[in-house]
Amino acid sequence: VEVTLGSRDVARATETAARLGQAYPAARITGASNREAISSSEVVVLTVPFGYIKMVLEQQLDAFQPGALVIDVTVPVVFESGRPRFAEPAEGSAGECVRRLLPDQVAVACAFKTLPATLLRDPTASLDCDEFVCGDSKATRDRAMGVVRRIHKLRPIDVGPLDAAQIVEKMAWLAIMLNRRYKSHDARFRVVGLDV
């Protein structure tokens, strides 16, 4: 997959892309501005913290390709005196908030919300778990599930329309709390009993 890494700072994006390209020679990664990254991509993965989503998207609303798929990975958890708190968005979930911000011709799905960053960062790690995907429509979810399937040992599970993000984001919050309680860094979920 060809990846364009967007940033407010093109130099930083280019530098990070070069570093990743050296670490993983098979990868095709280039750096760009957020605007270039968005306008050149069929699939846009929003990996900015939830608190910045609105600001970033509002500046780029006209940059999206018609028919682009946006995958929201954010979780509205904030840390207060070191403790994670779920800051429930007015829309019910971060996914629904992203949907409201974007024009109709952009499809929205949620995925990669319940995965530990430590494992996502390490391409040699085995995720060996499930990933919950919700989205606008069956077709949107199928596109997003195709992206999830490209990752080794990660099984996508279709959890239905976008409002299921209300559940999935709370599960991500639970994983954060379990990591703290059990002194782990990679709590994640598998669904038992589903013939997917």
Place this chain on the structure above:
Amino acid sequence: VEVTLGSRDVARATETAARLGQAYPAARITGASNREAISSSEVVVLTVPFGYIKMVLEQQLDAFQPGALVIDVTVPVVFESGRPRFAEPAEGSAGECVRRLLPDQVAVACAFKTLPATLLRDPTASLDCDEFVCGDSKATRDRAMGVVRRIHKLRPIDVGPLDAAQIVEKMAWLAIMLNRRYKSHDARFRVVGLDV
């Protein structure tokens, strides 16, 4: 474990207890009124549907032993035209609602919320999953986790104070929706990456 099966109708409770006793000769099960069952038990598992919890508890508030542990297993999901809807209680969760209804000298924990009834009903089935336990205090959760551990291949996970029921009950709702989507009856969860 000695089990007293409570019902509004003692005859029905006795009949069911006798039937279960025949099916599982090692079991020690007797039938009783709800009041007798509650007043004779150190651990009371509330297995009435969420919609009846308030009515049942309000009639029995003086029946509980001081220091009794109540395990709430209910999930506030209602079916509307065949579709499951989460009917969020004013307290945030069924578990917190039960807590509010009961006197302080009764300890409250939540467990068995995310397990499929089909598997719980079948003592030969292997659950082979995790069960999320939240409750008043560490001591209360430890008592409830001890009950969970008595069940073969069921691992209790401490998810903290009672308000975590808000997450766990939504996960139970998710399992119901996954069963419908994937034509299963026994979707359930396992947490990967925890050294419990």
